[in-house]
Amino acid sequence: MQKLWATIIKDIKILLRDGVGLLLMFVMPIILVIVVTNIQNSTFQAVNKNRLPLLVCNRDTGESSKQLIEAIDKLGLLKVSLLSKNATRAQIGDAMKDKDAQLAILIPASFSANTKAKAKNASNKALKSFGLQGDSVKNVVIKAESLTLYFNPVIQESLRFSVQGALQSALQLVESRQTLRTLYFAINEKQLSASLENEMLSNQTRLNAVPVLKDGSRAVPNASQHNVPAWTIFAMFFVIMSLSGSVVREKVNGSFIRLKTLPTNYMVGLLSKQITYLVVTLVQAAVIFSIGIWLFPIIGIPALNLPSDLTALFFVTLVTGWCAVTYSIAVGVFAQTQEQANGFGAVSIVILSAVGGLMVPSFAMQGAIKTTSALSPLHWSLEAYYDLFLRGGNLSDVVANIIPLLVITLILQLVIFLGLKRKNLI
Amino acid sequence: MAVSVPLAVDVEDMSFRYPGNDVVAFSHFNLQIPKGGRFGLFGPNGAGKTTLMSLMTGLLTPAEGSIKILGQDAQSKSVRKLFGFVPQDFSFYHELSPVENLHFFGAWAGLSKIKIRQRADELLEILGLTDVRDKPVNKFSGGMKRRVNLAIGVIHEPGLLFLDEPTVGVDVQTRHAIINYLMNINEAGTTLVYTSHQLSEAEGLCQQVALMETGKICAQGDLDILFKEHNSASLEELFLDLTGKDYRD
Numbered sequence: 127m128q129k130l131w132a133t134i135i136k137d138i139k140i141l142l143r144d145g146v147g148l149l150l151m152f153v154m155p156i157i158l159v160i161v162v163t164n165i166q167n168s169t170f171q172a173v174n175k176n177r178l179p180l181l182v183c184n185r186d187t188g189e190s191s192k193q194l195i196e197a198i199d200k201l202g203l204l205k206v207s208l209l210s211k212n213a214t215r216a217q218i219g220d221a222m223k224d225k226d227a228q229l230a231i232l233i234p235a236s237f238s239a240n241t242k243a244k245a246k247n248a249s250n251k252a253l254k255s256f257g258l259q260g261d262s263v264k265n266v267v268i269k270a271e272s273l274t275l276y277f278n279p280v281i282q283e284s285l286r287f288s289v290q291g292a293l294q295s296a297l298q299l300v301e302s303r304q305t306l307r308t309l310y311f312a313i314n315e316k317q318l319s320a321s322l323e324n325e326m327l328s329n330q331t332r333l334n335a336v337p338v339l340k341d342g343s344r345a346v347p348n349a350s351q352h353n354v355p356a357w358t359i360f361a362m363f364f365v366i367m368s369l370s371g372s373v374v375r376e377k378v379n380g381s382f383i384r385l386k387t388l389p390t391n392y393m394v395g396l397l398s399k400q401i402t403y404l405v406v407t408l409v410q411a412a413v414i415f416s417i418g419i420w421l422f423p424i425i426g427i428p429a430l431n432l433p434s435d436l437t438a439l440f441f442v443t444l445v446t447g448w449c450a451v452t453y454s455i456a457v458g459v460f461a462q463t464q465e466q467a468n469g470f471g472a473v474s475i476v477i478l479s480a481v482g483g484l485m486v487p488s489f490a491m492q493g494a495i496k497t498t499s500a501l502s503p504l505h506w507s508l509e510a511y512y513d514l515f516l517r518g519g520n521l522s523d524v525v526a527n528i529i530p531l532l533v534i535t536l537i538l539q540l541v542i543f544l545g546l547k548r549k550n551l552i
Numbered sequence: 553m554a555v556s557v558p559l560a561v562d563v564e565d566m567s568f569r570y571p572g573n574d575v576v577a578f579s580h581f582n583l584q585i586p587k588g589g590r591f592g593l594f595g596p597n598g599a600g601k602t603t604l605m606s607l608m609t610g611l612l613t614p615a616e617g618s619i620k621i622l623g624q625d626a627q628s629k630s631v632r633k634l635f636g637f638v639p640q641d642f643s644f645y646h647e648l649s650p651v652e653n654l655h656f657f658g659a660w661a662g663l664s665k666i667k668i669r670q671r672a673d674e675l676l677e678i679l680g681l682t683d684v685r686d687k688p689v690n691k692f693s694g695g696m697k698r699r700v701n702l703a704i705g706v707i708h709e710p711g712l713l714f715l716d717e718p719t720v721g722v723d724v725q726t727r728h729a730i731i732n733y734l735m736n737i738n739e740a741g742t743t744l745v746y747t748s749h750q751l752s753e754a755e756g757l758c759q760q761v762a763l764m765e766t767g768k769i770c771a772q773g774d775l776d777i778l779f780k781e782h783n784s785a786s787l788e789e790l791f792l793d794l795t796g797k798d799y800r801d
Binding site: 132133135136139143144379380381383384385388389390 | 610611642643644647658659664705
């Protein structure tokens, strides 16, 4: 016990004197979590509260295009700005750059006429199906000119599809209104009243979005609940920058050689490193969670809400920390130089994060990548944290994610043992 | 009736080859080092001194034969309490102070806290490191680091001390202090097994020597007798006489 304690003291002292290592382990992840959460929160607000700017070039002078613009504005998703009706495609592109708009729509000059003609056709068909005489004008095949949606290629595909869906529903509304008016006039030979028209078109069943939480609550997750757990895991795994380097330094500067000639097994040294750095990862998590709880509201980011089952939170953090420390030691054991350890360590953590769903959600992954995500320990940690932070789960809910994480950790421990044995270091 | 001399090191019929290397480093090698003396291992680069030191300290395992250190198998864990090792490289933690290094390595050597404190104070005083005892070693000169390296090797008062070039790169004062200290602990009973390329220094320190060449001993015995046998005036002359003047690396 005295040997282990002396080794822990040694490791703590070396750690505290490694300013760059501390910076990488604490300051960088804190900056990362604040910046990423802030950006995601801003994006969320831009989409959900601030409205995305949409430039509209309306070459049509009829009523339908005005109704369409009004319907788009009422969606609440887009903030409409009108461009000159004679704007060319190049000028629309320039305007998008100047006005920092990601989206623009071009309404063709024939839009209202086409909408009316389509409504007339539909109305005639409807009257005929009722057994009534339609307009004497023959049905014609209308070659409707498309509306064009211009978008900045940097805009996320999912966001573009959302906007396209919203525009289609606005378009549908305008066309439905026109068809309804035409049909009503054909039957009643008088105009449809505005109140009846609104009632017929607006009387839609509402869609309520309700988060499904395991504890039965209905708390809506925010950017902090998504980002803080994810980047805490990333920070914990980033101990690799200090720990793997420490293992390599010990090997390179000959300390290993001297330790091997002393009557103590080097496993004591590894146990000490695991305990010391496990405490570091727990402190990292505590610091980042504290920032989420207390600092975020001060700087305008939604506060982090801790899960109700704190025992489960501690357990998940403990196992994640142990896995991070084990992975770091494994890299240190096999790396020949500190540069190798740092380079491989940093890149591998970024890859494991991406594969594990920290950057793109795992559910959005397809095929082999989705299968590979199961090999990333960060994936299991993230799923366990999401169970607690987003789904309102408890200890029994996270066990299914903790078991694979423990299996990965134990395999890595075995790899460390075999690596040290093969290198004749234990 | 032959009187058996107690041995500090007894290498018997030992063979060794580095894994993946076709060249046999040692083949049926024998070496006996008596207890209580000051023994020097010399040879040109590549002669096998450091490999032999690694085998004797249990860092490497022989393929055949046996190596006994103070009567115990060199590979056993218990033997590690009996000897000390001062490697050529600075084998300690540069971020820590001398006293912190001594406390850590003392604990790993199995000493009690009280004993560590007592030995650390004593060694820092003897080796002139008291004034810098709490300063990180990475700020030290090469000579000071050599003294820290030595202090760690003897913290547990070993009966046998292996020294791999303990004075390389130090000034005259430090060399003098280190050699003096080694003479003193030898007088107190510690056997010294020493390698160096500083042959004039070795001549003053060693009572017995073994000259090695490609994993074999080409001469061994008391320094005075070897000088007479080979009609040499110095260890350097004897060395060149037995190992030649060609470059070895």
